[in-house]
Amino acid sequence: MPRKKPPVVITCAITGAIHTPTMSDALPYTPEDIAAQAIAASEAGAAILHLHARRPQDGGVTIDPEAFAAFLPRIRQSTDAVVNISTGGSLTNSIDERIAPALRFSPEMCSLNMGSMNFSFHPLARRYDTWKFDWERDYVARSDGNIFRNTFADIENAANQLAPHAIKFEHECYDVGHLYNLRFCMDIGLFKAPVFIQFIFGILGGIGPEVDNLVFMKRTADRLFGDDYRWSVLGAGGAQMPLATTASQMGGNVRVGLEDSLLIARGKLAESNAQQVAKIRRIIEDLGSEVATPGQAREILGLKGADRVGF
Template identity: 85%
Template sequence: MTKKQRTIITCAITGAIHTPTMSDALPYTADDIAAQAIEAAEAGAAILHLHARRPQDGGVTIEPNAFAAFLPRIKQATDAVINISTGGSLKNTIEERIAPALKFSPEMCSMNMGSMNFSFHPLAKRYDTWKFDWERDYVAQSDTYIFRNTFADIENAAKALAPHGIKFEHECYDVGHLYNLRFCMDIGLFKAPIFIQFIFGILGGIGPEIDNLIFMKRTADRLFGDDYHWSVLGAGAAQMSLATTASQMKGNVRVGLEDSLFISRGKLAESNAQQVTKIRRIIEDLGCEIASPDEAREILGLKGADSVAF
């Protein structure tokens, strides 16, 4: 019998875009981040992609101590692969953004593959009142942000993190980022096999159409051959449809409240686990199987949970 495909589900728990006003389900205290991460793993997420928040008001923080408040708890309660973001705040240097990964030496961390306009300012018009004072300006002024990831930034991050044996989730928001990644491989910064996260639907990046997914996949095939694994992140309303399509193209998927606050059109998700449960059901109903954390480690060639520093 033909062996069924194993699909890796990543769950991005809280991120740095959405704010507490937008959803009561968005976790920002260490207790809530840990609880939702553990529930997402129990629902079937093999990888947990993690950002930190200020517990008093939900603001974005990249302070290592904020990660320390929940990382050991998640590791103790689940065998999921922990992936620490190096995106963090759009206003910080790359040295500041990689500090948590340097301190905790996770199995995985994100690696953004190019600079871009990165905006979510249209969301500011949806709310008349805000839970915390910082939220409105943070959202409304995102049209002034440039998400900086120069070649020098990428090289500095890659070299600093290389001794830790971390597998990168190469986040590619547009087709040019794939060429950036190929260049970085050619100069020796990254070695095959690599793991690419195709990202669709962020204002400033490539749009969330299936034609674009096919185009990105064909481009990656041409640039990397068989030397890569891939996953799809669809932002907002594109989350479930693009994840479903990716799973049927033998790709992997990413869901979570970082990427979308909704479970269906117009209905807010109750938790990260609810999104994981939904995409798992879709994947299994369509004849595939989800990967366990240990299967994800084998597929991606990870160093193992016993080699992290938390």
């Protein structure tokens, strides 16, 4: 008999730092809405909740640990899902500032970008004539000047400061060179196998969202890491569901959420994060695979457990 495939871990990225309130009424930015949507996404089948914070008064991006403190305890009290805190929530702050929430709250997981890159979403500015808040247009339009800094020194700094917390990294790889960066960092002892890699497709400045690129990234990772890694796929915008579906059938895990795409179908805005989770869960199960529970995700990824977090 063929070996049974492991269950597929669904990550849901709840709000992120790209989209703004004008772009979708569903995008959560108050602590109450972030918590409510995170809990609903977990109930829909997300084993991991990838979290950023927002300013509650106008939806602006913030990496202030106090903003995370406003919703993390409620999420922990209401769900068994794994909490993954972003360390990439700002394109302009230093790595020390970006890891401050993870240092304070010691989550089971946090993201870590594996290379510097152009990171832009400025074409979105042309889609809207009016904006809900004054900050939004310039924030989006001027992103063409962003360099998302993640030098080897930055990566080593984050790894060393967070090492005492036994945090599992979601190594975000936006292009094939980032895989080689991760291999180098493993070779010098910064990260231990098995690592968890998030292949990211469709961000302007990174690799494009074609299936050929997914196959290429997977083959490269196989060559570099052998059996010493687990992987997931994030497709931005309209690539979200097609690439997630493909990844689930290739033995990978998936990430959805309003951080990555505001859509539920072509030309149709999603009503919530939970709606996206429910859709990809239905697809995965209809194609004969199982969806991982939070407990299974912890086992698959070797996490420290919710009893050891700091919130």
